[in-house]
Amino acid sequence: MTDDPWVTPVVMIAVDLVILTLRESRLQVLLIERGVDPYKGAQALPGGFLRHTEEDLAVAAHRELSEETDLDVETLRLEQLGVYGEPGRDPRGRVVSVAYLAIAPRLPEPTAGTDAADARWQRVDQVLSGELALAFDHRRIVTDGVDRARVKLEHSALATAFCGPTFTITDLQDVYEAVWGIPLDPRNFYRKVQKTEGFIVAAGTERKAATGRPARLFKAGPREVLYPPMVRPPEPSTKEPHSEP
Amino acid sequence: MTDDPWVTPVVMIAVDLVILTLRESRLQVLLIERGVDPYKGAQALPGGFLRHTEEDLAVAAHRELSEETDLDVETLRLEQLGVYGEPGRDPRGRVVSVAYLAIAPRLPEPTAGTDAADARWQRVDQVLSGELALAFDHRRIVTDGVDRARVKLEHSALATAFCGPTFTITDLQDVYEAVWGIPLDPRNFYRKVQKTEGFIVAAGTERKAATGRPARLFKAGPREVLYPPMVRPPEPSTKEPHSEP
DNA sequence: GTAATAGTGTCTATGAGACAATATCCG
DNA sequence: CGGATATTGTCTCATAGACACTATTAC
Numbered sequence: 008m009t010d011d012p013w014v015t016p017v018v019m020i021a022v023d024l025v026i027l028t029l030r031e032s033r034l035q036v037l038l039i040e041r042g043v044d045p046y047k048g049a050q051a052l053p054g055g056f057l058r059h060t061e062e063d064l065a066v067a068a069h070r071e072l073s074e075e076t077d078l079d080v081e082t083l084r085l086e087q088l089g090v091y092g093e094p095g096r097d098p099r100g101r102v103v104s105v106a107y108l109a110i111a112p113r114l115p116e117p118t119a120g121t122d123a124a125d126a127r128w129q130r131v132d133q134v135l136s137g138e139l140a141l142a143f144d145h146r147r148i149v150t151d152g153v154d155r156a157r158v159k160l161e162h163s164a165l166a167t168a169f170c171g172p173t174f175t176i177t178d179l180q181d182v183y184e185a186v187w188g189i190p191l192d193p194r195n196f197y198r199k200v201q202k203t204e205g206f207i208v209a210a211g212t213e214r215k216a217a218t219g220r221p222a223r224l225f226k227a228g229p230r231e232v233l234y235p236p237m238v239r240p241p242e243p244s245t246k247e248p249h250s251e252p
Numbered sequence: 253m254t255d256d257p258w259v260t261p262v263v264m265i266a267v268d269l270v271i272l273t274l275r276e277s278r279l280q281v282l283l284i285e286r287g288v289d290p291y292k293g294a295q296a297l298p299g300g301f302l303r304h305t306e307e308d309l310a311v312a313a314h315r316e317l318s319e320e321t322d323l324d325v326e327t328l329r330l331e332q333l334g335v336y337g338e339p340g341r342d343p344r345g346r347v348v349s350v351a352y353l354a355i356a357p358r359l360p361e362p363t364a365g366t367d368a369a370d371a372r373w374q375r376v377d378q379v380l381s382g383e384l385a386l387a388f389d390h391r392r393i394v395t396d397g398v399d400r401a402r403v404k405l406e407h408s409a410l411a412t413a414f415c416g417p418t419f420t421i422t423d424l425q426d427v428y429e430a431v432w433g434i435p436l437d438p439r440n441f442y443r444k445v446q447k448t449e450g451f452i453v454a455a456g457t458e459r460k461a462a463t464g465r466p467a468r469l470f471k472a473g474p475r476e477v478l479y480p481p482m483v484r485p486p487e488p489s490t491k492e493p494h495s496e497p
Numbered sequence: 498g499t500a501a502t503a504g505t506g507t508c509t510a511t512g513a514g515a516c517a518a519t520a521t522c523c524g
Numbered sequence: 525c526g527g528a529t530a531t532t533g534t535c536t537c538a539t540a541g542a543c544a545c546t547a548t549t550a551c
Contacts, residue, residue: 018302020263020337020348057263060346064337090335090350092265092309101305103265103348105335177530195514197531202512219529220521234486238513241479422503440541442504447539464502465548483540 019097021104022068023054023145025088025152026078028111028128029169034185035128036149037111038141039075042125045098046142052149053126054104068107076126083109084168088152096144104143108152110168153186160186161236164206167227173210175222176200187239199237205230264342266349267313268299268390270333270397271323273356273373274414279430280373281394282356283386284320287370290343291387297394298371299349313352321371328354329413333397341389349388353397355413398431405431406481409451412472418455420467421445432484444482450475 026037038050053075057067065085073080085107092103133139134149141149159165160183167174169182180196200206207225214221271282283295298320302312310330318325330352337348378384379394386394404410405428412419414427425441445451452470459466 017262017305018265060263061339063339064335064348087334089332090309092350094306094308103309103350105337105348175530192514192516193529194516194531194533199513216522216529218523218527220523220531222530235512420503437541437543438502439504439543444540461502461549463500463550465504465550467503480539 017101019100019102020057020064021054021102022057022064022071023052023091023104023106023148024068024072024085025052025106025108025149026072026076026083026111027109027131027152027156027169028113029182029185030113030128032181032185034131034153036131036134036152037076037078037126038129038134039127040125041142049142050129050139051142052106052145064105065107068105072109078111078114083111085109086155088148088155091144091148093144104148106148106152108155110156110165112169112171156186157239161239162233164227164231164233167207170227173224173226175214175224176207177222179207179225183237189240203230203233203235203237204228206233262346264345264347265302265309266299266342266347267302267309267316268297268336268349268351268393269313269317269330270297270351270353270394271317271321271328271356272354272376272397272401272414273358274427274430275358275373277426277430279376279398281376281379281397282321282323282371283374283379284372285370286387294387295374295384296387297351297390309350310352313350317354323356323359328356330354331400333393333400336389336393338389349393351393351397353400355401355410357414357416401431402484406484407478409472409476409478412452415472418469418471420459420469421452422467424452424470428482434485448475448478448480448482449473451478 024037028035028037037053039053041047041049041051053071055067055071055074057064058070062070065087068085069080072078072083072085086109088106088108090103090105092101094101096102096104129139131149131153134141134146135153137146140146156165166179166182166186169186170178176197177193179200180191180193183196184191205228208228210224210226213223216222269282273280273282282298284298286292286294286296298316300312300316300319302309303315307315310332313330314325317323317328317330331354333351333353335348335350337346339346341347341349374384376394376398379386379391380398382391385391401410411424411427411431414431415423421442422438424445425436425438428441429436450473453473455469455471458468461467
């Protein structure tokens, strides 16, 4: 940092939000329909430009979150995901965007008649496959966000953030299965989660099940870092250069 | 992203580099002495402002790397570490800095008489402890970089990047011990590393040892992602809120 | 030979994963 | 009772970690 700052070109700073949730056992991401021109009418991540010179990035992210969505801003914990600053990514000029990631519990559909009216949950698999096109480089940002969530599920108690204040162990398993995209054995999962001290704690009560035996309820425990970690089977690895007879 | 970009305030973009290496079995970070005024004379990370509007962030990072250091820019792989954009972090105005992380093999001291003359390797532990003060919020950036390196050592073949083109298994163990800050059993480490297919591959030759039996040489293998991961023992955990009788 | 480091063998505790068996609800 | 889901038990296999032991060099 020895250079003269006054030769620095003008750059616009934006924040983009990747909000993930679980609905109908599918991983979904919150998208809005753009109302203005670059990519008008296309789906995009919630977000926007920095308002004034003194605005903190995380504050701007929270502001956009409350402006463009119905979500309970207090509950959500935003985590910095990365910077996306390729010169050509925004036709309006040089825009450097700071992406944030958050995990939301299942929530009602965004309310019509508000600023958030254009916000909709969309299936992540449709975004990743390209079936649902996004504005700018937002597909890449979603991809990175999902990857981050997958990894964080292994080592942190993030999964509980997908659930409501209380949940059953099966609810928690649904989170892992949806995010990882693989089935898990309910019995081994059950014991594994219980044995990881501080991950979840009993929430006293039980509940009436629609069918079958009612499950115990739990809430998120104090532990943030899981040890031992939840293990995710190795990826099929797009290129497995082996094949012994 | 529905806002009008033209109300966006002017923000300066900088890149900062966290270059880590291993010297004398210590984790060290490359720092420069600032020659201009905010924090003039203090130690800081290499880096600088974006040059022109079309310059890519990663390109700017590489440019600063070659301008301010002697390192072989081609070999080093820069990885985005995060964004640091607090309003008050730079007295000159609003500066949003994108930090990059790289791992360098052991290299000679920076050459005097070049632009890199002020660059010096400094012990990471002195930075983290505050014994060596850094300009701006660079101590936090170094902290985050070291944390990232620690985690990446578990799941990726990053450790080989600390070594030269060929190395012994003991060399590799030194990397893990220095970065993690804990001792490892050489015999278990030996087998673990060998069993992880594609991590390291034999580099034919052996070498003459100063003392003891000469070791086999290896080079980095094709595998980037380690499975199973190298396991790092759980942290002592600053706050262990348990104590049952 | 001794010192020193490289590499191997082996035992044990623990966890992952498969899967049978039991428990508790609904109707 | 039968159907469905929750919870527990048990077995087997793989791996981490401890550590005795052998191998190969320099002197």
